[in-house]
Amino acid sequence: MVDIKPTLYPIDPWDALKGTSVYYTYTGSKQSLENELVITDVSSNEIVYKYEFSSFEKVHHIPPSLLTNGKEYKAKIRAKMIDGTYSPYSNEVSFKTFATPVLDIDNIDGQGYVYNSDVTFIALYSQDDGEQVKNYKFSLYDENEDLIKSFPIRTPSSPEALTEVVENLEKGKGYFIECSIETVNGVTYTHRERFIPLYIVPSINGVISTRSDSDEGFIRITANLKQITGTQVRSSPKSSIDSSTSSIEQLKDNYKYIDNEWVIVPPDDPVVFRGLGMNRASDFIMKVWCRNLTDNKEFLEIRPVEGEGIPIKFYKYPNKIIAEKKIGDITSRYVSNLVSIPKDVDFMLYVKVIEHRVYLEIKIL
Known part of the structure; x- marks a missing residue:
């Protein structure tokens, strides 16, 4: 009578530190109660694991940390019968062990x-x-x-x-x-x-507001900046930034205002908003209410946190607004819709940034 030997299934690569289970089939006529698995190191041909596992199921569980990751092994298994006899060993199956990626x-x-x-x-x-x-x-x-x-x-x-x-x-x-x-x-x-x-989407709402401080002799210029993170920032023309508070308040002593509503921005000193999260934003939207801007001059700059993004500068021309970004020696310019902008006429500038592109639109009020 020919003895039936088990068939050991292929063994997938596994992390030796975690252990694994190997499976086999056995179709002999005698009932098997245990199985014996033998594992040999391919490089040294030494037996590194030999153990009898008691189970009615056709499985052998290998405990963790008995083998070494980064090596190749071969395994064979035999079934142990109820009468204490053994089947022949199965064919050998090769496998490798690797640390978990x-x-x-x-x-x-x-x-x-x-x-x-x-x-x-x-x-x-x-x-x-x-x-x-x-x-x-x-x-x-x-x-x-x-x-x-x-x-x-x-x-x-x-x-x-x-x-x-x-x-x-x-x-x-x-x-x-x-x-x-x-x-x-x-x-x-x-x-x-x-x-x-979480797009950080700031938008400036309404007109830049001003307050006169006669005791200190300066004009306080602020604008409300809303972000979806719920943080409100107060921002205004160039000056010092108090990093100890959650708000930013910047002062400038040579800006003039009209009727507590309009700010006169000198052609050589544009309004600069600093420390904004716009460089990490998509659908960044801003609107600014404008009048009497000097032609062919920069009037506004949006600047993210220092070292974390690219500033956007805005220039007014007789019939358009141009936004400009510079990266090293490369300059990108974005042009608004073309519309005649009469002197003393209010207009709203809408700015939208999607990815790295800037979209501008002028609406006469």
Whole structure:
């Protein structure tokens, strides 16, 4: 009578620090109560694990930390019968052990926010044994972890940075982004993180307001700046910034005002708003009420936090407003609608920034 030997199923790569389970089939006529698994180190040909496991199921559970990550092994198994006899060993199955990969979604900040409606997610990959990614796939889920979109399987262009562009995210809505990877040796790993798109969207409402302080001899010029984070900032022309408070108040002693409503901005000294969050914003919207601006001169500058963004400067011409941004030697200019702007006529300048583009519109009041 020919003895039936078990068949050991393929063993996927796994983290030796966490342990795993291997499975087999046995179709012999005798009932088996136990199985014996033998694991050999391929490089040294030494037996590193040999243990009898008691189970009616065709499984053998390998405890954690008995093998070493970054090595190749081969395994074989045999069944132990109720009468104490053994089946022949199965054919040998080779496998490798690897430390669990690490994936970190780099552009989700520490509070779980991203700051745009279209985001290039970057999953930073590392693995202690130098195992490289063969392919990866991103998936987007809603706040209930129901799948919204599964992106195509991609081959990494960089071994350590896996990227995917996700568009049309809704502001204030909860999402999960997931990155799944498969390595060249078949290691699979999935990482999921929750995030909320939070556009920092400031907008200046109404006219710049002024107050006279006769005791100190200066004009106080302020404007209300609203952001969706709920923080209100008071901002006005150039000067010192008190960083000890949550509001910014800047003073200038040579600005004049008319009827407590209109500010006269000298052609050589435009109004500057500093420290704004606009560089991280999409759909940044601002409106400014204007009159009697000097032609061919800068009259306004929007400047984000120092070192964190690109200022936008605004110039008035007889029939248009031009916004200008400079990055090194490159200058980008954006032109408003063309409209004749008579002297002493009020007009409203609307500014909208989407991604890196600036949109301008003049409306005569």
